[in-house]
Amino acid sequence: MDNTPQPQESLAEYVKRIRTSLSLSQTELALKAGIHLQSLGKIERGMTTKLNSKSQRGLAIALQVPSEYLDAVVRGVALGASDVLKFCPHCWQPGTTLEDIWLSPRSKFCFLCGTGLRNSCARCNEPITSVKFRFCPYCGFPYKESVNSGVT
Ligand SMILES: [Zn+2]
Ligand SMILES: [Zn+2]
Known part of the structure; x- marks a missing residue:
């Protein structure tokens, strides 16, 4: 599984892609990440494009990716592996x-x-x-x- 952010991938697409690859439901991910289901829904619908450090840390742990990957998608910086x-x-x-x-x-x-x-x-x-x-x-x-x- 490639969990590095793809070029042009938005935060919404990235979170959704990694969540699906881990076979987690939105509810399970929100629980693991310690964020509200509603907030996660907003992230995946592209309504939230920035993360506070607490949500970013929680999401990174729950999605099993380095926090910097999330940082990179938030800032729209493409990372090569x-x-x-x-x-x-x-x-x-x-x-x-x-x-x-x-x-x-x-x-x-x-x-x-x-x-x-x-x-x-x-x-x-x-x-x-x-x-x-x-x-x-x-x-x-x-x-x-x-x-x-x-x-x-
Ligand atoms: Zn060393
Ligand atoms: Zn220098």
């Missing part, structure tokens, strides 16, 4: 969302400082699965390059 989550190790602040331009499949370097963008751990090469993480869950290496000198 191998281009998921790229960032500049210098400019990115852990815990903040990624610049759209870093996520663009054609971006290879940071538009701000020219550093090569990174989509995997610098030490063990495991792909980065969440920008909420500050450290690689596999080897504990920090995602953001430590700044030894200079001011931030």
